[in-house]
Amino acid sequence: MWTSLSALTMWTSFSALTMWTSLCSDHVDVTLCSDHVDVILCSDHVDVTLCSDHVDVTLCSDHVDVTLCSDHVDVTLCSDHVDVTLCSDHVDVTLCSDHVDVTLCSDHVDVTLCSDHVDVTLCSDHVDVTLCSDHVDVTLCSDHVDVTLCSDHVDVTLCSDHVDVPLCSDHVDVTLL
Structure with a gap:
């Protein structure tokens, strides 16, 4: 199935077993509750709630608010401003944006952040992060955290049982709690 939404304001609910969707509208509110969903979002403002077993999402919009509550989520974010809340068992996230606010509350999270400014809060059992x-x-509150920081300026707050942090940056402020 291929769906194109061009209305100015739209609320959409998907419940099909398999779906490929392209959203290109000024304002889109999307609720995805399906077994497998492939979504491409190219809109000015997108509010997305994902509650599915497997979700592949590509977000290329000016402003994106995303809530992910799924078993497996693959997300590619290429937007100017992204607010992401991840509450899933396994999340693979690639963030390539100017400003990203990310809250991760999951059992296993693999995150690659390549952005100008990133605020990350990690509250998970196992987190692999490449910045x-x-x-x-970065605020890390997890049992096991592997973090690779390759940035000009990094502020890190670590309150975890086990932390491996290779720091290859010009300026690093680390607080261990």
């Missing part, structure tokens, strides 16, 4: 940005603020 390649100009400015990164």
Whole structure:
């Protein structure tokens, strides 16, 4: 199935077993509750709630608010401003945006951040994070954290049982709680 939404304001609910969707509208509110969903979002403002077993999402919009509550989520974010809340068992996220606010509350999270400014809050059992940005603020509250920081300026707050942090940056502020 291929769906194109061009209305100015639209609310959409998907419940099919398999779906490929392209959303190109000024304002889109999307609720995805399906077994497998492939979504491409190219809109000015997108509010997305994902509650599915497997979700592949590509977000290329000016402003994106995303809530992910799924078993497996693959997300590619290429937007000017992205607010992401991840509450899933396994999340693979690639963030390539100017400003990204990310809250991760999951069992296993693999995150690659390549942005100008990134604010990340990690509250998970196992987190693998690669940060390649100009400015990164990271708060880590997890049992096991592997973090690779390759940035010009990094502020890190670590309150975890086990933390492996290779720091290859010009300026690093680390607070261990």
